[in-house]
Amino acid sequence: MAYSDKVIDHYENPRNVGTFKTETDVTSDEVGMGLVGAPACGDVMRLEIRVKDGLIADARFKTFGCGSAIASSSLATEMIKGMTLDQAAEIKNTQIVQELNLPPVKIHCSVLAEDAIKAAIEDYKKKQAKA
Amino acid sequence: MSNASKIEVTAAPELKLPIFMDNHSTSAVDLRVVQAMLPYFTQHFGNAASRNHSFGWQAEAAVEHARGQVAKLMGGDAKEIVWTSGATESNNLAIKGAASFLKRQGNHVITVETEHKSVIDACKRLQREGFDVTFITPQKDGIVTPEMITAAMTDKTILVSIMVANNEIGVIQPIEAIGAAIKAKNPKCLFHTDAVQAFGKIPFDVEKAKVDLASVTAHKLYGPKGVGALWVRRKPRVRIDPIIDGGGHERGMRSGTLAVPMIVAFGKACEIAGEEMETEAIRLRGLRDRLHRGITAKLSETYVNGSMEHRLPGNLNISFAFVEGESLLMALKDVAVSSGSACTSASLEPSYVLRALGVGDELAHTSIRFGLGRFNTEAEVDFVIDLVTKSVERLRTLSPLWEMHQDGIDLNSIQWTPH
Numbered sequence: 126m127a128y129s130d131k132v133i134d135h136y137e138n139p140r141n142v143g144t145f146k147t148e149t150d151v152t153s154d155e156v157g158m159g160l161v162g163a164p165a166c167g168d169v170m171r172l173e174i175r176v177k178d179g180l181i182a183d184a185r186f187k188t189f190g191c192g193s194a195i196a197s198s199s200l201a202t203e204m205i206k207g208m209t210l211d212q213a214a215e216i217k218n219t220q221i222v223q224e225l226n227l228p229p230v231k232i233h234c235s236v237l238a239e240d241a242i243k244a245a246i247e248d249y250k251k252k253q254a255k256a
Numbered sequence: 257m258s259n260a261s262k263i264e265v266t267a268a269p270e271l272k273l274p275i276f277m278d279n280h281s282t283s284a285v286d287l288r289v290v291q292a293m294l295p296y297f298t299q300h301f302g303n304a305a306s307r308n309h310s311f312g313w314q315a316e317a318a319v320e321h322a323r324g325q326v327a328k329l330m331g332g333d334a335k336e337i338v339w340t341s342g343a344t345e346s347n348n349l350a351i352k353g354a355a356s357f358l359k360r361q362g363n364h365v366i367t368v369e370t371e372h373k374s375v376i377d378a379c380k381r382l383q384r385e386g387f388d389v390t391f392i393t394p395q396k397d398g399i400v401t402p403e404m405i406t407a408a409m410t411d412k413t414i415l416v417s418i419m420v421a422n423n424e425i426g427v428i429q430p431i432e433a434i435g436a437a438i439k440a441k442n443p444k445c446l447f448h449t450d451a452v453q454a455f456g457k458i459p460f461d462v463e464k465a466k467v468d469l470a471s472v473t474a475h476k477l478y479g480p481k482g483v484g485a486l487w488v489r490r491k492p493r494v495r496i497d498p499i500i501d502g503g504g505h506e507r508g509m510r511s512g513t514l515a516v517p518m519i520v521a522f523g524k525a526c527e528i529a530g531e532e533m534e535t536e537a538i539r540l541r542g543l544r545d546r547l548h549r550g551i552t553a554k555l556s557e558t559y560v561n562g563s564m565e566h567r568l569p570g571n572l573n574i575s576f577a578f579v580e581g582e583s584l585l586m587a588l589k590d591v592a593v594s595s596g597s598a599c600t601s602a603s604l605e606p607s608y609v610l611r612a613l614g615v616g617d618e619l620a621h622t623s624i625r626f627g628l629g630r631f632n633t634e635a636e637v638d639f640v641i642d643l644v645t646k647s648v649e650r651l652r653t654l655s656p657l658w659e660m661h662q663d664g665i666d667l668n669s670i671q672w673t674p675h
């Protein structure tokens with residue numbers, strides 16, 4: 126399969142890789158984490174958001190999956206930065222498909238990225254509700 | 257933030273990229289084979305079935321010579337070779353042809369879950385037509401024992417089909433013991449073997465294995481694509497129904513004008529394999545073991561799929577835990593290999609061969625098949641070791657599963673969301 130230049134770019138130079146857990150200036154109540162997918166299905170995404178003053182100030186990800194899955198999650202971290210939680214929750218997988226020129230067989234990668242964003246927001250909101 | 261950017265691995269100047277290390281899928285045609293076939297396109301281009309002029313006679317003589325070359329490599333007789341378009345046709349002809357001819361004797365066929373798709377799907381076709389088919393699950397190492405076969409045999413069993421060596425994991429079946437066991441239990445039950453991957457790579461003898469039908473193809477042993485053969489035993493005579501009707505070529509078993517240049521090439525490829533197989537196998541085993549050692553010396557959590565002991569010399573099928581196979585293939589774009597990952601197939605299912613071995617889907621998704629062949633060099637292997645280890649390390653820094661594993665988290669304890 127031929128990959129689009131954008132998929133290759135994100136695959137070769139993934140943005141915002143890592144976890145806030147190991148970053149000392151981040152406190153855990155600022156962070157929401159979404160873990161979606163399953164190893165048996167061949168893709169797992171973990172997306173973290175750091176929220177400050179109601180905005181997603183920063184994001185981190187790690188992905189086990191094909192090149193398109195890595196690219197989808199890398200792109201997702203870039204898209205959500207600076208957004209409010211409501212704006213980020215509105216992101217649709219089709220935007221990712223379009224941006225990365227994903228072929229039909231790879232659409233599930235973009236769906237997973239959308240799910241990861243929603244799961245991270247959900248996790249953050251739960252933490253806030255408890256606090 | 258972690259840096260997980262692309263790694264640079266420089267190739268020695270004498271190394272030509274990309275490197276082909278996928279010799280189970282096909283192989284480059286040996287130049288000696290090309291030389292042998294060329295005159296049969298423009299000079300000796302006759303139809304081997306033309307009995308009334310010299311063009312036809314020359315073509316026929318060349319075809320008969322090649323028949324002997326192919327038969328010799330498997331210890332058979334030239335008269336027992338039926339030319340086909342390739343192994344898929346040979347497997348279909350053997351299985352459907354035998355079942356059709358023997359349907360009055362019984363309706364039970366036995367094969368193994370790890371067989372090539374052309375065997376599995378031909379057997380599934382028989383199932384739809386009313387035959388009973390037993391698909392045996394192999395041991396965890398990929399091997400089927402003679403006892404597993406005989407235990408499945410009934411007085412209705414007319415055909416057993418078991419490959420010599422597997423195309424994904426390279427595992428070699430105890431084919432001689434299996435043949436002996438089948439014939440001891442029921443001499444009338446036919447034994448077919450798909451010998452495609454083993455032919456010309458390791459010793460294979462139709463008499464020692466007591467097979468009745470054997471499928472082979474040219475393009476896996478440095479011959480051209482588009483020509484294969486089915487060996488059909490003459491003593492005692494094995495009869496099968498044709499699936500292609502026409503001019504009655506190939507003793508009525510396979511009609512159609514013979515592809516003379518391809519057949520000449522197939523013969524030459526077998527002749528070369530017969531002469532060089534022994535030394536080539538030693539060399540390939542050396543390269544394969546070098547590749548395996550080189551990878552495992554630098555990477556932990558790698559798992560070889562299938563028996564390492566009973567394996568084709570050029571095969572290494574290995575899972576790199578926590579790194580998805582297709583993403584690794586992307587990193588190895590200068591090296592042609594293949595993966596058991598679902599993402600590399602249209603079906604989104606991981607390799608059915610690895611599944612049959614009981615390899616978990618999560619590990620099946622991380623498997624890579626290396627297939628070393630005649631034209632691979634030590635320098636290529638060393639480059640691949642370097643590229644693979646650095647790419648796996650990079651992709652592991654990107655993998656949440658690797659991080660969890662490092663943190664001592666049991667991945668089975670997590671509630672995943674399959675999609």
